[in-house]
Amino acid sequence: MSQDDSKRPQPSPPGTAIARRPASDSIGRGTETPASWGLGEGQAIPWEYVAAPESRDVVRLKDRYGLFIGGEEVAPSGDQWFTTLDPATEEPLAEVARATVEDAEHAVDVARAAYEQRWGSLPGRERAKYLFRIARILQERSREFAVLETLDGGKPIKESRDVDVPLAAAHFWYYAGWADKLEYAFPGREARPLGVAAQVIPWNFPLLMLAWKVAPALAAGDTVVLKPATSTPLSALLFADVCRQAELPPGVVNIVTGPGEIGMTLVKHPGVDKVAFTGSTEIGKRIARAVAGTDKELTLELGGKAANIVFDDAPLDQAVEGVITGIFFNQGEVCCAGSRLLVQESIVDRFVEKLKDRLDTLRVGDPLDKNTDVGAINNAAQLAKIEELVEAGVEEGARMYQPACEIPARGYFVRPTLFTDVALSHRIAQEEIFGPVLSVLTFRTPDEAVEKANNSPYGLSAGVWTDKGSRILSMVKRLRAGVVWANTFNRFDPTSPFGGYKESGFGREGGLHGLLAYVDLQPR
Amino acid sequence: MVDAERAGEPNGRVPDAVTTADAAGRGRLAVRKTYKLYVGGQFPRSESGRSYVVHAADGSPIANAVRASRKDVRDAVRAARGAFPGWEQKTAMNRGQVLYRVAELLEGRRDQFEAEVARAEGLGADEAREQVDRSIDRWVWYAGWADKITQLLGTVNPVGASYFDFTIPEATGVVGIVAPESSSLLGLVSRLAPVLVSGNAAIVIASESRPLPAITLGEVLATSDVPAGVVNVLTGYRRELVPVVAAHMDVNGLDVWGVPAEMLASVVETAAENVKRLAGRPRRLRSAEGDAAAGRDAGDGVDWLDDRLAQRPEWIAAFLEMKTVWHPIGV
Incomplete structure (x- = not known):
């Protein structure tokens, strides 16, 4: 996406709900108008604010969303469902499957099979083309994703439209091009896939965090089981549809929805080779403890x-x-x-x-x-x-x-x-x-x-x-x-590595360093 | 690892490391070395006043080594934290020269190291010489990385906006190193040099059963322009010291290579408390295939003499942080 300053969110036009701050710092609605608007002090603003709502018709919500395992939507084995809300209205949007421990374990087994039987040995040029397809489909369905992201997560449409969705597509695009160039990525080293990646992502950038996790994993030749956050599962489940449209081989991307314990089940599963987590430092530490004593690779992007x-x-x-x-x-x-x-x-x-x-x-x-x-x-x-x-x-x-x-x-x-x-x-x-x-x-x-x-x-x-x-x-x-x-802030780009020092975690997402987190380097 | 019975026995007669005798067999009484800790550029005894007997590979006692305490660990961390900024801010070439200087001094004292390694590890003279040769060469190999690793791991990122965007590696900070247990010198050097070269400060828990070459290495470091506190060497019982290093909130990273298998899970759990960066054996070496491939594996999981496997830029990267900078391009 282009991040020119000219395309950044501009200040909203002043409206009636906007008022000059009272002299004191107390909360309360002021009545005066800033002189800089060319109006006399205290003069009412002579226009009404008119909302410019984005249409939600572009999104067709289903009543219920199952788990996405092995390329298919499946009902949770416990037949339990939870409701996801529109945080702006507190109205229910849809019911989403509550995975059981068995469902999560099954998803890892399916991902393992997909890795061993197909994806891990698929030539990089083929993996690349799948990723390019996904990037293209995300671009084609961008408005649908933007509206859904806003409905489910509460973020302003101009942000989901101009930042989240274009950046998510750009991440797939960027890593697509690495999939068939791994031998050039790390000099003197053979970059092998790690295997199955368990990925647990937060609710603040649901689709973008999915892209940060899934794109480099697939480029490296890993398969994934992703657990989206409980309050924002819908864009990930719509992404399942993108995988189907792209004809991604079944089991390469699996999505299980449910509470935090399900994420922990994935993290602890012996069939998982790599754990990637974005979220709070508290949970990050719990995950680091959960993989202690195992061979699992770990990256954490925390608070x-x-x-x-x-x-x-x-x-x-x-x-x-x-x-x-x-x-x-x-x-x-x-x-x-x-x-x-x-x-x-x-x-x-x-x-x-x-x-x-x-x-x-x-x-x-x-x-x-x-x-x-x-x-x-x-x-x-x-x-x-x-x-x-x-x-x-x-x-x-x-x-x-x-x-x-x-x-x-x-x-x-x-x-x-x-x-x-x-x-x-x-x-x-x-x-x-x-x-x-x-x-x-x-x-x-x-x-x-x-x-x-x-x-x-x-x-x-x-x-x-x-x-x-x-x-x-x-x-x-x-x-x-x-x-x-x-002289700027909160800028992101798929080519630009992102991640923390100290208790903000370790490992990087984005750029060449983001690819490193999903490969096993061995001397040639 | 020192077994409990031996460790517990009262310190008996300790034979001289080197004795000399004239033709008639009249011995001259040798002057023995007291092996102490190396902390903050000095050689203190443990504040605890404790020691344990170190045995040669043939089982004969060699010396009393210091049995460091948790207080010694805390002192070492404080020394390392104090030394870190100065070491990190030295120019890359300067750090490279300091590491090269370690190799120079090690070369000059090679006879002593050969004797110590031979006794500790039960090696013949030729084998011990090979260990010392390779230890010296390994310092040289890593010294050369000091002013190159940034170019290998740094990137300029073509972002889709008008910014000069670049990523550079920086040292993590204070790193604990649990040295390999079997390879008393070469294994230690192979883990220590990559941590130092980027600007980290280190606390080394030396091999428990073969700690003496590590302390002698401390003497080399003390005289080779490595600033005081950049490397701190503790000897003692891993079961006592490692959990303290793992739990210390001012330690940023931990090399768990020498952590006994049965302790590893609990040590890693403890280290999570302040999100420590961890390094240990690479994946392939952990697999059965890797162990079999490491023909001369001394029990550490790798053949330290094999340059291809035992010296890697990834081991420098293990204790680096990547910093991405967005700088505007404007008029």
């Missing part, structure tokens, strides 16, 4: 608490946009979200003022509305966690600011939130919130910025905003994080 560092010479308006994107993209439900803003002390007042102005113009609401900036929180448990941490922020003495926007009465919504007067020891500065909550801290010198940024058990990502190239590179060198964005 983060990224510092976004703004120096006084940064282009401030651009930095404001980047900080907003950094924390409110996908409602902040992003492992690499820029949740700790570090602003140089000399500009903090001006910068926070600009941030608040920008916060006021964020459109929160219906994820299917093409103007929505902040959609629904993915699930009720996550909403409760965000609310708890916001409360903790207030209790621990940080100053909270929220825009006066209206949020829908139904569905899982939370106002974009900004905390100032935050201390490093506050929970909101230490714990991963995984929501639209930004903590503002300050620093005086580059040394102090580095010290504060690195003061975290996590090390996934970081941002640096400054006009000075040499300062960018010196900060890059000192920040202990797997991805450092300079």
Whole structure:
């Protein structure tokens, strides 16, 4: 996908729900209009906001979705089903199979058979063509996937349409081209497939995480059993249909839905050679323990608490946009979200003022509305966690600011939130919130910025905003994080390796390094 | 591994490592070496005051080695953490030269190492010489990687936007190394050099039954421009020391090669607490095919003399972090 700045989400047009922030930081709906709009102070905005909803006709939901094992949709052996909701309305979308332990084990056996009988020895050029087919079909059905992703996960349609789905297709495209070039990928080494990969993915980027996991595995010659998150299984199950359309050999991709225990069953299955997990650090540690003493290869992409560092010479308006994107993209439900803003002390007042102005113009609401900036929180448990941490922020003495926007009465919504007067020891500065909550801290010198940024058990990502190239590179060198964005944030590309330092996990996804996680290198 | 009975016996007569005698058989009393730990550039005894008897391959006692404690592990980690930034920030060529210097000094003291390895491993003179030859050459091989590994593992990524996007390797930090049990020098060097060359600092748990060459290697490191604290060598009981290293929250990686099979699962479980990076035997060596292929396997799962199998850039990569940088291209 193209990630030109011109195609990035633009600020929403101002509407009636937007109001000037009251003089105090209290929550409440303001009534005045910013003078910059050319209107007199206090004058009402002379137009009504009209929603621009994306049509959901393109998605035909089934009542029930079975498991995808051996190229076929099969009912769960226990005949148990769970409901997946639209988090924006709390309405049920469909029933999804709840796999049993036996179903999960069966899926691994099927994947093993597919690996041994066909996929592992299929020439790379044939694997490549299957992957190219998948990439093409994802492009062809992109709007269907985008709408489904938004319905099931609550993310704004402009993000699923412009980021999630095009990037997912691009990942298949990128790794397709590696499948028949493995002998060039690692000099002096023979890259053999590992076997069967068990992959457990989270709910924040359901299709994209599937692509990050499945594409390199298939390119390497591995077969997979994938477990999507319980709250967002639908795009993976629609992907099963893509596999069928691409005529992918049965058993190469298997998808089992169900609770966390099913993921653990896959991880522990002796027929699995490789485990890949994206999710919380807590579960990641549990998985690392579960594979202890086995020969399984493991990669973990876990939590983060990224510092976004703004120096006084940064282009401030651009930095404001980047900080907003950094924390409110996908409602902040992003492992690499820029949740700790570090602003140089000399500009903090001006910068926070600009941030608040920008916060006021964020459109929160219906994820299917093409103007929505902040959609629904993915699930009720996550909403409760965000609310708890916001409360903790207030209790621990940080100053909270929220825009006066209206949020829908139904569905899982939370106002974009900004905390100032935050201390490093506050929970909101230490714990991963995984929501639209930004903590503002300050620093005086580059040394102090580095010290504060690195003061975290996590090390996934970081941002640096400054006009000075040499300062960018010196900060890059000192920040202990797997991805450092300079004068930008939250950018992803299939060619660009992504992953963490420290407790944010190990192994990389994307690029040549992402391929490495799915091969066994042996001396030639 | 030292068995419990031997370890528990009171330290009896320890014969001299080297005795000299004149033609008439009148012996000169040799000056024995006290083998101590190597921590933070110094050679302390254990704060615990404990020791254990080390035996030669033929079962005869050779020396008392220090039986390090959990406090010694913590001291070693602190020394390594302190030394890490300075070592990591040295230029790649400088680190390469320091490692090459280790080879130079090892060459100069080769007689001593040959004698120690021969006694520890029960090797003949020629076999021991081969072990030392290859240990020296292995330092040279890894020294040369210092200013090349970034070019081998780094990438420039053609992203679909106006950014200069690149990925570079960086050292992980503090790495614990449980050295191979059988190969007292060559096995240790084969695991230690790849960890050091990229800028990591290390805590080595030496072979439990054959720890003496590791301590003597510490003496070489101490005089070869490796900054104090970059390598720390502990001797003692693996069952006591390894769980402490695995649990230490300021250790970022663990080489489990020398962890006894029965301890491995619990050690890896412990190491998960701060998401430690792990390295050990490669897949093929773990398979039956691999064990059979390793003809001269000394019980460590690999033939350390086989350059093709026992020196690999992947072993450097095991304790590297990949950092991806997005730098805008603009006017």
